[in-house]
Structures are given as C-alpha cells and as structure tokens.
Amino acid sequence: xxxxxxxxxxxxxxxxxxxxxxxxxxxxxxxxxxxxxxxxxxxxxxxxxxxxxxxxxxxxxxxxxxxxxxxxxxxxxxxxxxxxxxxxxxxxxxxxxxxxxxxxxxxxxxxxxxxxxxxxxxxxxxxxxxxxxxxxxxxxxxxxxxxxxxxxxxxxxxxxxxxxxxxxxxxxxxxxxxxxxxxxxxxxxxxxxxxxxxxxxxxxxxxxxxxxxxxxxxxxxxxxxxxxxxxxxxxxxxxxxxxxxxxxxxxxxxxxxxxxxxxxxxxxxxxxxxxxxxxxxxxxxxxxxxxxxxxxxxxxxxxxxxxxxxxxxxxxxxxxxxxxxx
Amino acid sequence: xxxxxxxxxxxxxxxxxxxxxxxxxxxxxxxxxxxxxxxxxxxxxxxxxxxxxxxxxxxxxxxxxxxxxxxxxxxxxxxxxxxxxxxxxxxxxxxxxxxxxxxxxxxxxxxxxxxxxxxxxxxxxxxxxxxxxxxxxxxxxxxxxxxxxxxxxxxxxxxxxxxxxxxxxxxxxxxxxxxxxxxxxxxxxxxxxxxxxxxxxxxxxxxxxxxxxxxxxxxxxxxxxxxxxxxxxxxxxxxxxxxxxxxxxxxxxxxxxxxxxxxxxxxxxxxxxxxxxxxxxxxxxxxxxxxxxxxxxxxxxxxxxxxxx
Numbered sequence: 001x002x003x004x005x006x007x008x009x010x011x012x013x014x015x016x017x018x019x020x021x022x023x024x025x026x027x028x029x030x031x032x033x034x035x036x037x038x039x040x041x042x043x044x045x046x047x048x049x050x051x052x053x054x055x056x057x058x059x060x061x062x063x064x065x066x067x068x069x070x071x072x073x074x075x076x077x078x079x080x081x082x083x084x085x086x087x088x089x090x091x092x093x094x095x096x097x098x099x100x101x102x103x104x105x106x107x108x109x110x111x112x113x114x115x116x117x118x119x120x121x122x123x124x125x126x127x128x129x130x131x132x133x134x135x136x137x138x139x140x141x142x143x144x145x146x147x148x149x150x151x152x153x154x155x156x157x158x159x160x161x162x163x164x165x166x167x168x169x170x171x172x173x174x175x176x177x178x179x180x181x182x183x184x185x186x187x188x189x190x191x192x193x194x195x196x197x198x199x200x201x202x203x204x205x206x207x208x209x210x211x212x213x214x215x216x217x218x219x220x221x222x223x224x225x226x227x228x229x230x231x232x233x234x235x236x237x238x239x240x241x242x243x244x245x246x247x248x249x250x251x252x253x254x255x256x257x258x259x260x261x262x263x264x265x266x267x268x269x270x271x272x273x274x275x276x277x278x279x280x281x282x283x284x285x286x287x288x289x290x291x292x293x294x295x296x297x298x299x300x301x302x303x304x305x306x307x308x309x310x311x312x313x314x315x316x317x318x319x320x321x322x323x324x325x326x
Numbered sequence: 327x328x329x330x331x332x333x334x335x336x337x338x339x340x341x342x343x344x345x346x347x348x349x350x351x352x353x354x355x356x357x358x359x360x361x362x363x364x365x366x367x368x369x370x371x372x373x374x375x376x377x378x379x380x381x382x383x384x385x386x387x388x389x390x391x392x393x394x395x396x397x398x399x400x401x402x403x404x405x406x407x408x409x410x411x412x413x414x415x416x417x418x419x420x421x422x423x424x425x426x427x428x429x430x431x432x433x434x435x436x437x438x439x440x441x442x443x444x445x446x447x448x449x450x451x452x453x454x455x456x457x458x459x460x461x462x463x464x465x466x467x468x469x470x471x472x473x474x475x476x477x478x479x480x481x482x483x484x485x486x487x488x489x490x491x492x493x494x495x496x497x498x499x500x501x502x503x504x505x506x507x508x509x510x511x512x513x514x515x516x517x518x519x520x521x522x523x524x525x526x527x528x529x530x531x532x533x534x535x536x537x538x539x540x541x542x543x544x545x546x547x548x549x550x551x552x553x554x555x556x557x558x559x560x561x562x563x564x565x566x567x568x569x570x571x572x573x574x575x576x577x578x579x580x581x582x583x584x585x586x587x588x589x590x591x592x593x594x595x596x597x598x599x600x601x602x603x604x605x606x607x608x609x610x611x612x613x614x615x616x617x618x619x620x621x622x623x624x625x626x627x628x629x630x631x632x633x634x635x
Contacts, residue, residue, distance in 0.1 A: 062532055094534030101533075106526040110632060111548040115355075120544075121534045134355070154355070156631035172534065 008035040008075070009212045010059065010097075010180055015072035017051075017058045024284040028054040028067070030236035033310070036180065041206060041213040043227035043244070045220055045259075049280055051236035052216045056182050059214075060097060061089050076180075095125045098173035102185040104165035108157035114141070114168055115153035121175045140171040145201055163194035167201070174205065182214045187222060199226045220263060224248055232256050235281050235291035238310060242317030252317070252324040255292045290321070298323050365628040372624025375617035382614055386433030395424035397431040398582040406600040419589070419603045420596055421582075428584040429607060435496060435585035437614070439569035439578070440562045443503035448558045451508050455515025456550065460523055460542050470516060473509040481506050485568060489577040499569055499578040507561065514557045518550035525549075552626045559622025563615025586611050 017029040029051040036042045044052045057063045059074055061081060074081040076097070081089060093099075098121075101107045108117055118140055119133030128136065134153060141149030144167040157165060166186060173181055183202070187195040203226060206213055215227060223230050223244060231241040232253065240253040251257045261274040278295040281287055287294070289304035296303065303322055312318040356364075367373055385392055394413070400422030404411070407418040416425040458469040476484065488502035522528070523546060531541045570587010572578040579585055586607040593604030627633040 060533060062529070090535045090537065092535070093532070094536075099533040101526055101530060103526055107530040109527040109531070109545050109549070110630075111545075113631075120531070120536070124535055124540075158632050169530075172530075 007037045009038045009077060010036040010214070011073075011075040012055070012059065013073040013075065015055065015058055015074065016070040017054050017063055017067055018070050019067045021066065021284075026283045027286055028236055028283055029058065030286070031072075032233070032236070032238055034231045034238060034241060036212050036214055038179075039206065039210050039212055040228045041203070041215055041226055043215045043217060043223040043230040044233055045217055045223050045230055046233035046239075047218055047259075047280065049235075049283070050233040052218075052233055053184055054236075055233075056099065056184055056214070056216060059182065060093055060099060062093075091125070094121045094173075094178075095176040096178055097180045097182065098176070098178040099182040099184065100166075100169045100173045100186045103189050104162060104169045104186075105157060105189075107169055108165060110157055112156075113153065114155050114157065114160070117157070118153075118168065118172050118175055121172060125176050136175070137171070140175055141168070143174065143205070144168075144171045145197075146171075162190050163197065166190060166194075166198055170198075170201065170205075174209070174211075177209065178211055180212045180214060182216070184216045185218070186215075187217075188219075195222070196225070202226065220248065220259060232259070235286060236283065237291060238318070238320060239292065240317070240319045240321075242315070246315065246317055250325075252319040252326065253292075253321045254296045254298050254323075254325065257325060258295075258297075361634075362628050365634040366624055369624045369627060372621055372628075375620035375624070378617045379614065379621065382433060382610075383437060386430060386437055389427075389430035389434055393427040393430045395427045397423060397428040397584050399423065406596055406603065408600065409602050409606070416606050417600070417602050419592060420600075423582075423584075425589075425603065425606050428589055429586070429610060432584035432586045432589055432607065433610075435579055435583070436566050436569065436587065436611075439496070439500055439503065439585070440565040440614075440618075443500050443507055443565055444558050444561050447504045447507035448511050448554055450504075451511035452515045452547075452550065452554055454508070455512045455517075456519050456542060456547060458512075459516045459519030460538075460546060470512075473512050476506075476509040481510075482568065482571065485572060486575060486577065489572050494577050494580060496579050499572050502572070503565055503568060507565075511554060511557060511561075514553050515550055518553045519546055522546050522549045552630055555625050555629070556622045559618045559625075562618040563611070566611055566615065 012035070013033050015029055015032045016027070019026040019028055032051065032055055034042070034044075044055065046052055054063065054067065057067075058069050059081070061069070063069060069082060072082070076092070081092070084092075115134045115137045118137035119128070119130065122128045122133040122136055123130065137153055138149050141152055146152050146164060146167050152160070152164075157168070160168065166189075169186070181202075187198050190198065199222065202213060202215075205211070215222070217223060227244050229242065230244050230247050232239045232247065232255065234255050240247060240251065240256045247256060248260060251260060258274070258276045262276060264273055265271065276295055281291050281294070287304060289306055290296070290299075290308045293299040293303040300323065308320050308322055310318050310320045401418065402422045404414070404418050405422045406420060407414055409415070409417045411417055414424050414426070416429065419425055419428065454469050454473070458466045479487070485502045485506045488505055489499055492498035492501060528541060528545055531545050536544070567587055569578060570585060570591065573580075573585055573588050574591050579588075581588065589607035590604050590611070593600070593607075596603050
C-alpha cells in the first residue's frame with residue numbers, strides 16, 4: 001500500500017459512517033480504506049446496501065441526516081477533508097471533486113435550460129458571467145460528444161434522451177476541471193448500447209483530461225470494461241481490492257468468487273447461474289466476525305469469532321479472508 | 327467504442343474553425359421572459375382572459391370618468407328598470423340606481439379586495455413555506471404549527487373576527503383576508519418545497535458546491551411557484567365573494583357604496599321580478615373569477631418547461 005499512498009490523490013482511511021435512528025444504529029460504512037491514484041479509474045463494486053454510495057457521500061461530506069462520519073480520515077491531496085470548514089469543502093465540491101448521479105433526468109433541474117445548468121458551477125466557482133458560462137457550456141457539450149451542442153444549450157432537460165442527459169451530467173461534472181470525478185452508478189438507468197458509449201466517453205475523457213475517476217457500480221461487467229483497479233465491498237467493509245484483471249480473473253475472497261459465478265456468461269448458455277444463498281446481514285446488527293461468513297462456502301468457526309483483518313499481498317492486492325482462494 | 331469516439335473527433339475538428347453562426351446565436355439567445363411570453367401568447371384562451379381582466383381593471387380604475395351616473399343616488403321613478411332601458415343600458419336596481427355605474431365603481435372595490443390580499447399573502451406564504459420546508463426541524467415546527475392554529479377556526483369566521491376587531495373599512499377587510507389566506511397558501515408552498523427539496527437535482531446542486539440559500543432561491547423557489555400560482559388564482563373569485571360577505575355584515579365598505587357582492591345581495595329581494603339586478607354583477611363576478619383561473623392555468627403551463635408546447 002505504501003507505493004499507492006505516495007501517488008494517492010484521494011485516500012480513505014478507516015472510514016466509519018453510521019446512521020443513528022431512534023432505536024437502532026445502522027452501521028453503513030465500517031472501516032473502509034482505499035486509495036485513488038492520480039489519473040486512475042477505481043471501481044467500487046458490491047450489492048445494494050454494501051455502503052458504496054454512503055462512502056461517496058462521506059467523501060463530499062454530504063451524508064444525509066441522521067448519518068454521521070464517526071471515525072476515519074479522508075485525505076485529498078494529503079489534506080484531511082473531515083477537518084475542513086463547511087466553506088472550504090463547498091469550494092471543493094463541483095470544482096476539484098465532482099459527482100455524477102445514477103438518475104440523470106431527476107438530477108437535472110427541470111426549470112432550467114441545459115446551458116444554465118452547465119454554467120451554474122462555472123458562475124459559482126469561476127465567477128464567469130452568464131454569457132461566458134454559456135459559451136464554456138457549449139464547449140463542454142462538444143467535449144462529451146453531443147452533436148450540435150450550441151442548439152442543445154437551449155433545450156430543457158426533458159427534451160433530451162437518456163444518454164444525452166447523462167452526457168450533460170458528465171459535462172456539468174467536468175465543467176470546473178475536477179481532479180476527481182465520483183460517479184455513482186451513472187449507467188444503470190441507460191440501456192446497454194448507450195451504457196457502452198458512456199463508458200468509452202469516460203475512458204477517453206480520463207485520458208485527455210488526466211482526472212481520476214471513482215466509479216460506483218454493482219455491475220462487474222462495467223468494472224471489467226472500465227476500471228483499472230477495483231474495490232469489492234460487502235456490508236460496509238472492503239472485502240477485496242486489487243487490479244481488475246487479477247481480482248476478476250483470480251478472485252481470492254469467496255464473496256468475489258460467488259459474485260462472478262452469479263454472472264451470466266456468454267457462450268455457455270447451458271450453465272445455470274449460481275445465486276448466493278441468504279441475504280446480507282442487517283446493518284443494525286452486524287456479526288462480530290466476517291460479515292459474509294453465514295453465506296460463505298468456506299466458512300469455519302474461526303471466521304465468526306472476531307473481525308478479520310484486511311491482508312495486503314506483495315502484488316498490490318488485499319483480501320479480508322482467513323481462508324482466501326488461490 | 328466507435329460512436330462516442332467519432333463524435334468527439336468529429337466535433338474537435340469543427341472546433342478549429344471559428345463558428346460565426348454559433349457566435350451570433352449566443353448573442354441572440356432568447357431570454358427566459360421571451361420564452362415565457364411566446365408560450366403564453368399561444369394560449370389563446372389565457373390571453374383572452376388576461377385581456378378581459380385587464381379591461382375590467384382599466385374601466386374600474388377610470389370609473390370616475392366613465393361612470394354615467396352617481397352610483398349612490400337613485401331615481402325612484404324608474405326603479406328596477408330592465409336591461410336596455412335608454413340611457414340606463416344595464417337597467418336600474420331596487421333603489422333606482424344605475425347598475426352600470428355601480429358596476430364600474432364596485433369593480434374598484436371588488437377587484438382590490440380580490441387581488442391584493444391574494445397577492446400579498448402569496449408572497450408572505452411562499453416565503454414561510456419555503457423556509458419551513460427547506461430548513462425543517464425546529465423552524466418547520468414553529469412556522470407550520472403556528473399556522474395550524476389558524477386552521478382551527480373556520481376561514482370565514484376568522485375573517486369576520488379579525489375585521490371585527492380592526493373595525494370597518496376596506497383596508498381592514500383586505501388585511502383580514504390576507505391573514506386568513508396565509509395558512510392555506512403556506513401549506514401549498516410548504517408541500518411543494520418538501521417535495522422539491524428531496525429531488526435529486528437539489529443534491530446535484532449541493533454536490534456542485536452551491537450554498538444553501540442559492541439552492542433555496544435558485545432551484546427550489548422556481549419549482550414551487552406553479553402550484554401557488556394555480557391555487558392563488560382560484561382564490562381570487564372566492565375572495566370577491568368573501569369580501570362581499572364582510573361588507574354585508576357591515577364590516578367592509580359601508581352602503582350605499584357599491585361592490586359586486588353587495589350588488590348581488592341587494593338584488594335578492596327582486597329575483598322574481600327583476601333578476602337582472604343580481605344577475606349582472608353575478609355574471610361579472612363569474613367572468614372575472616373564471617378569467618383568473620384560466621390565466622392561472624395558462625401561467626402554469628407557460629412557466630413550466632415540461633408543459634410548454
């Protein structure tokens with residue numbers, strides 16, 4: 001990990017985000033650590049409720065009520081975001097770190113034209129006049145591959161197709177030249193042909209602009225296509241991380257293994273899908289040991305006794321398992 | 327890979343040439359007002375209704391110059407003369423007063439009583455509803471629970487009570503109607519705010535680094551106006567009637583000064599022999615109230631980008 005730390009743009013260290021409800025404590029994120037290097041695309045994959053989105057919102061310090069970041073550090077270019085003032089963090093949002101949401105239509109304010117929406121961050125952070133902002137907005141639409149961008153500026157969001165809306169979202173996120181783009185499931189609402197266009201676009205933009213991307217998804221296919229490295233999360237913990245090829249080709253954690261087995265495979269229609277039995281643990285009542293142990297085919301009594309540490313290996317991978325595959 | 331790739335390349339080439347047409351379009355970009363006006367002017371019904379309201383407002387304001395007779399002095403020899411009587415085209419009422427003149431003078435009172443309270447309380451209510459809905463928690467509690475107290479009283483009773491305490495007079499009637507309306511419109515604005523507040527685009531604005539007040543006024547306010555405009559426009563007609571009710575109880579303007587509501591109620595004794603005494607102001611009332619509803623709907627359609635044609 002030391003090598004990664006040296007070139008890390010964003011380093012999340014032992015992050016705990018909890019939601020205190022009336023009679024129970026939801027532990028959504030439990031000691032998550034990972035690093036995003038400059039210019040890399042890091043995927044965070046896991047099933048719904050694994051704490052992926054809460055981790056993202058924690059990075060921008062926008063955890064919805066009654067969530068609290070209880071413990072941990074979030075280092076961005078070496079500075080801890082959790083100790084910054086609200087004003088400093090607002091400067092950061094949309095400017096150095098920007099975010100794209102899952103549902104493009106609902107993320108775009110229906111009352112404004114595309115040009116106003118893209119220009120908003122520019123007028124906010126760069127102090128551009130409205131006309132200058134519209135001009136830059138046109139450039140940005142061109143950058144994200146929207147044909148006839150100048151005319152599109154006058155459109156309202158609902159007049160665009162889903163793929164275009166997501167491109168507009170990406171244009172908004174890119175407007176202030178961010179160092180890090182966080183994308184929370186941005187392709188789930190799109191059909192696969194548009195999805196692949198967006199993935200290609202993000203890759204290209206990364207190459208051209210040199211930003212780092214943190215891509216949240218529950219689709220391992222997207223991870224394989226897009227990401228350089230991947231973090232597999234389960235029940236608010238990192239189960240495994242490493243380079244995409246290694247993790248997906250030779251998974252070490254039984255959970256990663258089962259996730260991959262659960263995917264349909266091209267060319268082998270006779271093979272039945274293998275679902276993972278059981279369900280994720282209740283985040284208000286997490287087991288003391290490995291959270292996956294109750295569903296794990298390799299589980300031993302030792303797994304349930306106490307927390308399993310995340311063990312790093314020399315090849316830059318890490319796995320949280322007492323009996324990893326090899 | 328191919329599609330996005332091609333487009334980026336393709337447009338990157340285009341970028342190198344100075345795009346004169348685009349430059350000009352940027353210069354001549356239609357403003358929000360222009361877009362709104364173009365959408366609104368296509369709605370013929372709404373434009374007609376707005377014109378009618380404008381005309382009624384204009385002639386009411388010019389009543390001192392247009393009115394052919396004194397609205398308070400009657401000619402007993404011609405009591406209850408029907409519509410079409412020479413030199414009294416809309417007839418005379420039970421005390422021989424010229425209905426046209428009373429309609430003109432009464433319009434000043436009725437329109438003021440209908441419009442001002444709705445306008446003023448809408449502004450106050452939007453502010454209260456926005457603040458309560460957006461900040462939530464204690465602020466929400468204090469504002470909305472206080473307004474809930476007003477809901478405990480029937481609106482008309484409350485208006486009577488307030489006007490009674492303040493004493494008779496047109497200004498006091500308007501004040502009491504304003505107070506009565508605030509809880510109702512606030513609730514509409516509050517509900518709209520709470521709905522809009524949880525929309526993803528508000529999170530999007532937050533993620534873009536917008537300050538809370540910028541989010542409130544830039545993103546939430548425009549999206550809460552539609553329901554308030556529509557609701558407010560339906561209230562205008564009700565206010566004319568309610569204001570007339572207060573006058574009838576001796577709390578509004580004092581007879582023999584006319585307003586449309588009083589004119590309607592004056593005519594009720596002669597309904598079987600001279601229906602026009604009530605009908606003429608009644609039709610005016612309906613026309614104006616309906617026009618406000620139509621204009622309200624038209625405004626909503628023209629202000630909401632999704633409803634524009």
